[in-house]
Amino acid sequence: MPRTKQTPAFFRLITGTLLAGTTLAGCTSSTHNPNLPVGAAAYQVAPATVPAPSVYAITPRDVLQVRVYGEPDLSVEKAMVDDAGFVQLPMAGPVKVAGLSAAEATRQVTTLLGSKYLRDPQVAVSVDVPAPRYVSVEGEVKMPGVYELNSNMTLMGALAKAQSPSVTAKLDEIVIFRTIDGKRMAARFNLKDIRTGISPDPVIMDGDIVMVGYSRIRGLWQDFLKMAPIFNIFAVISTNS
Structure with missing residues (x-):
């Protein structure tokens, strides 16, 4: 009687490949x-x-709010910190704030404005929108x-x-x-x-x-x-x- 023979050659090939793998x-x-x-x-x-850090350190791409009380022309509602860590402020110009806390940035801006432009400036710097x-x-x-x-x-x-x-x-x-x-x-x-x-x-x-x-x-x-x-x-x- 004729007999059908199954030869799963492809299966053996794949098995060999998997074993090698x-x-x-x-x-x-x-x-x-x-x-x-x-x-x-x-x-x-x-x-x-x-x-958690005890204070937040300002980083590039943070958006700051800088208020100089009694001086609306010197205040900035949305001031973005650039990639070099500077923020541009009226009269004070570029101020390096990256790595500082909001309180430290406040003192720095206060010192800059007080040394050249204002007598006893009242400044408040805060982080409005943290960088992603x-x-x-x-x-x-x-x-x-x-x-x-x-x-x-x-x-x-x-x-x-x-x-x-x-x-x-x-x-x-x-x-x-x-x-x-x-x-x-x-x-x-x-x-x-x-x-x-x-x-x-x-x-x-x-x-x-x-x-x-x-x-x-x-x-x-x-x-x-x-x-x-x-x-x-x-x-x-x-x-x-």
Whole structure:
């Protein structure tokens, strides 16, 4: 009797490819760096809690309100701090305010106006609109991009802004890049541990970059699943009499 022989050659090919990918995935990853601090050391770079500053430091792109009592022509309702940290004021000209508290900026403007133009000026400087803060989320997330920070945003909140990690993400290789005292720093976190409460959720700071690693084997498996309906691997490949 003739007998039909099924030869799942394509399945063997894909299996071999996935096995090869497993070997590669065990050796490399887009964010794998054995020198990056992990575990408790990572939280020295990106702590789970950041103490609230006792005073707010003025930064570029803050919008200030500067009032000189009795001198409406010298008052400014909306004065934006430029990227160099200066604010332009009538008569006083450019005044460096970045890094100062509102009280310190008030004393500085008072001194400038009192030394040249006014006798005993009464000045009040306040932050009307704080500058927006941003985090960049890259790598294996559904919507990579730059997002505005909410107050006290954590790593999980930043990932939620990017529509969460993709199916090909390597959840134990989430890297946060941060500039601390002018130095570029990085630390690696395990999102699985954070989600389950084993590890705390680190706070995200202005200018942070979050990079989500790529799982090569999961990527190959996803490619296989996309290809399988096209090739219909369970169909008869060949027949022999």
